[in-house]
Amino acid sequence: xxxxxxxxxxxxxxxxxxxxxxxxxxxxxxxxxxxxxxxxxxxxxxxxxxxxxxxxxxxxxxxxxxxxxxxxxxxxxxxxxxxxxxxxxxxxxxxxxxxxxxxxxxxxxxxxxxxxxxxxxxxxxxxxxxxxxxxxxxxxxxxxxxxxxxxxxxxxxxxxxxxxxxxxxxxxxxxxxxxxxxxxxxxxxxxxxxxxxxxxxxxxxxxxxxxxxxxxxxxxxxxxxxxxxxxxxxxxxxxxxxxxxxxxxxxxxxxxxxxxxxxxxxxxxxxxxxxxxxxxxxxxxxxxxxxxxxxxxxxxxxxxxxxxxxxxxxxxxxxxxxxxxxxxxxxxxxxxxxxxxxxxxxxxxxxxxxxxxxxxxxxxxxxxxxxxxxxxxxxxxxxxxxxxxxxxxxxxxxxxxxxxxxxxxxxxxxxxxxxxxxxxxxxxxxxxxxxx
Numbered sequence: 001x002x003x004x005x006x007x008x009x010x011x012x013x014x015x016x017x018x019x020x021x022x023x024x025x026x027x028x029x030x031x032x033x034x035x036x037x038x039x040x041x042x043x044x045x046x047x048x049x050x051x052x053x054x055x056x057x058x059x060x061x062x063x064x065x066x067x068x069x070x071x072x073x074x075x076x077x078x079x080x081x082x083x084x085x086x087x088x089x090x091x092x093x094x095x096x097x098x099x100x101x102x103x104x105x106x107x108x109x110x111x112x113x114x115x116x117x118x119x120x121x122x123x124x125x126x127x128x129x130x131x132x133x134x135x136x137x138x139x140x141x142x143x144x145x146x147x148x149x150x151x152x153x154x155x156x157x158x159x160x161x162x163x164x165x166x167x168x169x170x171x172x173x174x175x176x177x178x179x180x181x182x183x184x185x186x187x188x189x190x191x192x193x194x195x196x197x198x199x200x201x202x203x204x205x206x207x208x209x210x211x212x213x214x215x216x217x218x219x220x221x222x223x224x225x226x227x228x229x230x231x232x233x234x235x236x237x238x239x240x241x242x243x244x245x246x247x248x249x250x251x252x253x254x255x256x257x258x259x260x261x262x263x264x265x266x267x268x269x270x271x272x273x274x275x276x277x278x279x280x281x282x283x284x285x286x287x288x289x290x291x292x293x294x295x296x297x298x299x300x301x302x303x304x305x306x307x308x309x310x311x312x313x314x315x316x317x318x319x320x321x322x323x324x325x326x327x328x329x330x331x332x333x334x335x336x337x338x339x340x341x342x343x344x345x346x347x348x349x350x351x352x353x354x355x356x357x358x359x360x361x362x363x364x365x366x367x368x369x370x371x372x373x374x375x376x377x378x379x380x381x382x383x384x385x386x387x388x389x390x391x392x393x394x395x396x397x398x399x400x401x402x403x404x405x406x407x408x409x410x411x412x413x414x415x416x417x418x419x420x421x422x423x424x425x426x427x428x429x430x431x432x433x434x435x436x
Contacts, residue, residue: 015159022155024154037139045205048107048132056125063123065115068092078106078126086120093264095318100126104133141407168196176203184211256339285330285410292367292430293318293325293359298358299338306346313354323361327430329411338367339408340400343428345371366413370425375423380417401426 005412057275062071070081070092079092100106108126115121168190186204190197287433300314307314318325327334345355349371358368384405401417404426408415413430 022151022158025154026151028332029150030147033143037143037288040139041136044132044135047131048433049109049126052109052125052127052131053110054109055127056109056123059125060111060113060121060123060257061093063121065119065121066117067103076128080124082122082124084122085118096124096126100251104131105129127180143425169199170205172196172200179207179297182207184214204328227244259297279432285333287328287330287411288325289324289328290331292327292338292365295331295335296342296357296359296367299335300343303342303346307355310346310349311352312346314357315354316357316359319358319360323359325359325361325365329413329430330407333407333411340404341428344400345369345424346428348373364429364431368425368427370423372422374422374425378417380419383417384415404428 004224021276055077056079059071059077059081063069063081065083073093073095078100080096081092083092085089097106098110100108105128106126109131110122110123112120112122112123115415136203138222172187184207186207187200191199242311275423284343297316300316303314342355342357349355350373353372356368356370358370360366360368383401401415411430413428416427416429418425
């Protein structure tokens with residue numbers, strides 16, 4: 001049996017849709033924000049350059065040689081004024097900081113003018129670049145930190161919203177999981193004609209096709225089983241009558257074998273008939289009180305010849321001997337269960353072995369049938385499945401134990417299967433006062 005695949009949250013459509021849409025959103029927003037960052041950086045550069053140029057030209061305009069007029073630096077102003085008369089250079093003022101060459105801290109510009117008396121006046125003006133770089137860092141922080149954080153918040157929000165939007169799909173899945181092929185009920189359609197509506201409609205049309213196929217199949221099994229049951233029963237009766245009057249000979253052995261094969265065919269047809277009844281929901285339950293001990297003793301007599309031919313023995317124990325083994329259930333269905341369990345025990349039991357039947361009354365009433373077998377059964381409970389058989393089940397279609405399990409539940413009983421130390425056992429426990 002294949003193990004159920006492990007499901008992780010990141011494998012869900014909800015996660016994938018959220019990741020896809022938010023990735024596209026992140027890509028688009030990243031391009032927009034990066035473009036805004038480049039434009040903002042360009043504007044900051046231009047604004048800072050204009051401020052630097054304007055302040056330097058203002059100092060230059062206030063500086064003169066004839067007579068010498070030099071402006072004094074205000075708070076936060078750093079500049080150097082040099083007069084060059086083409087013979088030598090004269091430094092009129094210089095308060096530039098020592099680290100002015102560090103571009104990360106300062107920005108500097110040089111402006112010149114040429115007075116009428118000749119020569120040139122140059123001004124080296126420096127401004128602190130700390131505010132400028134702080135603005136650039138804020139923009140980068142927006143781009144590299146806040147944007148991914150915004151993406152994460154957006155993704156979580158999208159994941160939660162997608163969960164709300166995916167509710168109709170989860171509702172469809174839940175309803176589909178509750179569909180029972182025995183009684184198919186169509187899924188309720190959403191009020192809005194969206195994709196979920198069309199998905200539900202497609203599933204309903206598929207369920208209707210399945211329901212039609214199941215009904216046709218059930219009808220075929222029912223008709224075929226009814227048609228085969230009568231001639232097989234007549235054949236079995238005639239063989240039994242003819243075999244009783246025949247003296248012991250090779251022909252009698254042949255008839256015994258034929259009778260056993262016809263009995264097997266009858267059992268298969270009966271199982272098919274019960275399967276069609278169960279799947280069509282036509283299993284009517286008629287309960288009354290009866291003794292499971294009397295029923296089992298009566299059934300065991302019909303298997304005497306088969307047990308004798310297999311060189312087996314049948315041992316029936318009552319625990320306690322004076323126990324009350326009366327139950328309230330459908331006698332016909334319980335007879336089918338006992339018949340299938342006893343037939344399997346004889347069919348798959350070892351030759352020259354003993355079939356042990358225990359009819360008990362302790363906390364619950366029930367029976368236990370065990371037999372020795374040469375086969376190894378890895379998963380005995382798996383045998384309850386419809387059309388599922390172990391490797392040693394070469395006969396039949398694997399319906400017997402499935403029918404036993406279904407009918408047991410309908411009669412408020414529990415069927416347990418077990419295999420240990422080359423012994424296979426089947427136990428049925430009935431609950432008291434069942435009113436299914």
